[in-house]
Amino acid sequence: MGQLLKQVNGNHxxxxxxxxxxxxxxxxxxxxxxxxxxxxxxxxEATDLALLDTGAEWSVIGGEVAEILEDELGFPTESFxxxxxxxxxxxxxxxxxxxxxxxxxxxxxLTVESSVFISEEWDGPIVLGYRGFLERIRFAFDSGxxxxxxxxxxxxxx
Amino acid sequence: MFGELVKQKRLEKKxxxxxxxxxxxxxxxxxxxxxxxxxxxxxxxxxxxEIAQILGIQKDSEEWETLTxxxxxxxxxxxxxxxxxxxxxxxxxxxxxxxxxxxLTPEELAKLIEKTRxxxxxxxxxxxxxxxxRVKNFVxxxxxxxxRNLLSMIPPEQSSRLDNWRxxxxxxxxxxxxxxxxxxxxxxxxWLQNHSIKHKGKWVALKHGVLLGSHExxxxxxxxxxxxxxxxxxxxxxxxx
Numbered sequence: 001m002g003q004l005l006k007q008v009n010g011n012h013x014x015x016x017x018x019x020x021x022x023x024x025x026x027x028x029x030x031x032x033x034x035x036x037x038x039x040x041x042x043x044x045e046a047t048d049l050a051l052l053d054t055g056a057e058w059s060v061i062g063g064e065v066a067e068i069l070e071d072e073l074g075f076p077t078e079s080f081x082x083x084x085x086x087x088x089x090x091x092x093x094x095x096x097x098x099x100x101x102x103x104x105x106x107x108x109x110l111t112v113e114s115s116v117f118i119s120e121e122w123d124g125p126i127v128l129g130y131r132g133f134l135e136r137i138r139f140a141f142d143s144g145x146x147x148x149x150x151x152x153x154x155x156x157x158x
Numbered sequence: 159m160f161g162e163l164v165k166q167k168r169l170e171k172k173x174x175x176x177x178x179x180x181x182x183x184x185x186x187x188x189x190x191x192x193x194x195x196x197x198x199x200x201x202x203x204x205x206x207x208e209i210a211q212i213l214g215i216q217k218d219s220e221e222w223e224t225l226t227x228x229x230x231x232x233x234x235x236x237x238x239x240x241x242x243x244x245x246x247x248x249x250x251x252x253x254x255x256x257x258x259x260x261x262l263t264p265e266e267l268a269k270l271i272e273k274t275r276x277x278x279x280x281x282x283x284x285x286x287x288x289x290x291x292r293v294k295n296f297v298x299x300x301x302x303x304x305x306r307n308l309l310s311m312i313p314p315e316q317s318s319r320l321d322n323w324r325x326x327x328x329x330x331x332x333x334x335x336x337x338x339x340x341x342x343x344x345x346x347x348x349w350l351q352n353h354s355i356k357h358k359g360k361w362v363a364l365k366h367g368v369l370l371g372s373h374e375x376x377x378x379x380x381x382x383x384x385x386x387x388x389x390x391x392x393x394x395x396x397x398x399x
Contacts (some may be wrong), residue, residue, distance in 0.1 A: 017334050019186075019352070020340045020343070021342065021343040027398040028396045028397075039341065040339075045384075045390040045391070045392075046363065046389055046390070046391070046393065046394055047340075047392070047393045047394070048394050049393075049394075049395065050183040063373060063374040063376070064377040069379050075318070076322075076324055077326055078290055078293075078319070078323075080294050080298045081298060082299060084299075093199050093297075093323075093326040094326065095326050099335065101338070101340030101341075102338040102339075103338060103340045103341060103342055104338050104342075105338070106338060106340065108334045108335050108336060108337060109335040109337060109338060109339055109340070110332060110333070110334055110335070111334075111335055112330050112331070112332045113330050113332075113333075115326045115328075115330060125396075131302060133330060135329070136329070136330045136331075136332045137332060156332045156334065157332075
């Protein structure tokens with residue numbers, strides 16, 4: 001996969017530093033993930049799909065994934081509530097690295113030392129939200145003309 | 159600023175320019191230029207101490223701080239004690255731009271300084287619990303920059319709980335890795351298209367389009383893959399019911 005370029009004063013400079021395929025309208029139980037991207041949470045050896053949601057204030061991790069991450073979450077902040085599409089949930093903020101993964105020969109992975117809302121009450125998908133994650137990166141989606149050719153481009157925001 | 163300040167104190171002490179310069183062992187003509195702001199004063203702390211002693215200014219008093227600030231400002235320097243505070247340093251460009259754009263009159267600037275002093279002393283006088291509650295309320299209501307501002311006014315390492323808020327509210331750091339570990343989704347997508355129906359409502363772990371395991375519980379699946387040594391590189395999917 002190629003990278004995106006930006007034209008500056010007649011010169012082309014790299015806009016994205018990595019890219020990968022993504023899922024559109026991925027159904028998970030009751031959940032429909034309009035845009036699901038591949039990521040690695042903390043030091044997990046495995047990878048997960050996450051809902052990329054520019055309308056979500058925080059990134060959210062709940063349920064069993066939070067339980068698996070327990071050892072590396074560290075000291076929580078005071079508990080507080082956030083509003084989600086399924087109502088209010090309570091939890092606390094933690095600092096944890098989240099990596100967006102580039103496919104081979106498609107640039108490099110990008111890791112954000114993210115602030116994530118961890119809630120035992122959240123049974124939905126991993127959400128990558130604005131504060132503490134998306135605010136630090138740039139990204140673009142190419143929905144593609146051929147099925148399964150959708151491309152997610154990402155880089156560090158200037 | 160420094161010159162005016164010294165002149166005012168010198169006159170209060172009823173010291174003529176020449177008498178003051180004799181005590182300080184300075185050339186009166188040069189010192190006159192310093193008092194009129196035509197020459198930059200010396201930054202030498204020993205010299206400042208001598209000046210303070212002649213003028214009856216106690217070291218570490220508020221007047222001493224004003225004197226040392228004034229000498230730094232006249233030299234176009236930010237006072238050293240401010241340079242050692244990272245939170246203040248990061249806020250200075252915004253402060254300078256704001257003051258520059260609003261073109262405050264000296265009276266407005268004096269009011270701003272007084273208000274800042276009052277707010278800082280209020281912040282520093284409040285208890286940890288009050289600060290924690292305020293930060294939490296700001297965050298809960300999406301007022302992150304206000305939470306960050308409040309935390310920047312509280313010295314670090316005074317409360318581990320406040321330091322923790324400071325950590326999670328700090329702007330995230332992003333780094334590029336020197337590797338691409340994503341792999342392609344195509345084989346996994348093909349597997350999901352052909353086999354999802356058999357694993358409805360379960361978690362499945364795939365690697366390059368090959369099923370590594372399946373379970374209702376993500377935690378159990380994670381544990382079993384870890385035990386079998388097949389966890390590395392696995393991709394987890396939750397299949398809809």
